[in-house]
Amino acid sequence: MIKSFQWKRARRRKAVWFSLFVMLVLGLVAVLAPWIAPHDPYQWRVTEGSLPPSWVQNVPIPGDSDYPLGTDRYGRDILSRMIYGTRTAIFLALAAVSLAALIGTLVGLVAGYAGGRSDSFIMLFVDMLASLPGIMVMVIIVLIFRTRLSPTWFHGLITLVIGFAAVGWVSLARLIRINLMQLKSQVFVEAAISIGASPWRVMSRHLLPNVSHVIVVWIVVTIPVVILLEAMLGYLGVGVTAAVDGSEFTAVSWGGLFFSGRSMMSSNPWVLVLPSLCILLISMSFLLMGDFLDETTRQ
16 A cells, blocks of 8 residues: 555656656747757748758658758748747747636636626626637637738737637636635635625635635646647648738748648658647646646645
């Protein structure tokens, strides 16, 4: 029994260290992208387009050692685009999850504390949003906002952040409301109300700290979901966009690599394989960390 517990504890600790290592590596890649990327990810080299990886030599057009993972049809270095795509994925996930967490926390606190008709009205709206297909709602929001903003990479990120946050806060609001329904009947909450504490003070000083662990676990678990959704939308062609020479092209993101890699499956499948591996690693690391945090808070 003791050996079994020690083995589970050691395995959980290894999973946490693995998660932290992956997060650290990807974070460093995102921060140091301008210094470690071998080429400009936007620079066109039409004469060097559609090159295979450097280790592929037995083809009509062999690989070039200057481009370890080859190039796309415009001659842009795939490795550099992978590195810069890490920055886009992390920024997008952190921004979208932070905004969704802020909205979900506020809605959950108000609904859980108010109760009665206010709670019923808020949760009716939440249930209506939850019943809609999330991906379709995100696509509609992204397309609407994109037509109103200039086609730059930053505005492309903003539209995706708005789209993810618009549908992502619903699950957190439900979680916080359920926890508050149990907490607001506790003695410390009734004592704060009896001495004249305002509703905002009760929610911010007494209720919010007691559901902070729920918010943290939700954030950690949701980050890889946002990264995966960006890749899915990018594959569908509804990804981050950038203005290059007056035309709109897929910007540097893993979803953009999926979109451009559809036509290169036979010549260079690494365009799809490597972003998939990155998404798998980051998803595993965040999910393992979320599982560890959830178990820790429950003890």
